[in-house]
Amino acid sequence: MIEIENVHKSFGALEVLKGIDLTVEKGEVVSVIGGSGSGKSTLLTCINGLEPINTGRIVVDGTEVHAASTDLNRLRRKIGIVFQQFNAFPHLTVLENVTLALRKVLGKSRGEAEEIAARQLGHVGLGDKLKVYPGRLSGGQQQRMAIARALAMSPDYILFDEVTSALDPQLVGEVLDTLKLLAEEGMTMICVTHEMNFARDVSHRVAFFHKGVMAEIGAPDQIFGAPERPETREFLSNVR
């Protein structure tokens, strides 16, 4: 369970999160929508401790992320994250991209790591690209590799940060299909996304962020069908 309690976060004088409260249960898929600069991506990087927070707390399975005593390297093994910019490691093959952390962080043998990596890469449809370098892959393939890389660590949670925003339109579908597959398998996911159809079809709950505040959260039908807040209505009428 991820518990976010009254989280405030500023970059210099700019307050990007103004008191966020959100609890995500195991097995739940929560989509976060909202305009750019609404703080939704920042929230993700706070959840796995890549960014510090100013006040409030984030607790993952009973461990407070920003407590000084927390071993973030250990905690991050159970919280995967996939970024908008795929962040493939260009000097490693697709297979090595996935095995690196398995071997160097989890201490698995090469054989075991390669077996896990091959399985995960097969799962996202890259079974025939193991020996290829990321530079030879399309954006969609690189992003699916990044998803396999995160999945291989067998995390309990995965955070998706606008994973289709840097893709050519014709490549968005293949990545969203991978995400849908994960959701169906019961993975706990928080997806920051601009893909409204995906948010509606896949999520259990949809949160709408507006200017650093979670303006509204509810079932997809409610958020998309009968939004309560005028900001939500305005945002949705603009993106459709």
Next chain:
Amino acid sequence: MFNYTFQWRQAFRALPEMLDGALVTLQIAVLSMLIGMTFAVILAVARNSASRWLRAPATAWVEVARNTPALFQIYMAHFGLGSFGIYLSPFAALLAGIAFNNAGYLSETFRGALRAIPDTQIRAGRSLGMGQAQAFRLIVMPQMLRISFLPTMNQTVWAILMTSLGVTVGMNTDLAGVTQDLNARSFRTFEFFALAAVIYYVIAKAVMLASRLAAWRMFRY
């Protein structure tokens, strides 16, 4: 105007002596690169430091190394320091001068390589549970190596050629020094220096060729 008769035999007879000199040349070049690379890393880190007191001397070093003649840098190591009572042998002065020059150039190469790798690479590593140092070692270093490898090998060739400046501080065991001595004894200037030039050329070409081969083997992406 052309009444010079070539006498190559004499030059070729001296070939073993010259090749011994070439070994000394290589020794100085390799040592100067190892020392230069060590200081280059220190300079690169210092120049990225927040402290003025680290940045200023590092910047001064790089500026002088890159913008003054290598000859002066070697002169300074020998005669310049000599005026303060610090006497370096020709070998040590030549090594110090070239290492100083190498460090200046290479620190900029390394700094550029470091800058070329986006912070998001470290972030990606950290988010997989790696520590900062681990992510740097496993993700950033190999990419830096690729970016800076050929420029570093270029500097190696430059270091080999710079060793010839040693004759100006009395260095007489390296290729240039040996050649100069042979020339002084025989006055077959053209033959000896032409032969030396060929040896320098072959060494420089071999280093560059070997580097390209190594780069092709190492960096398959």
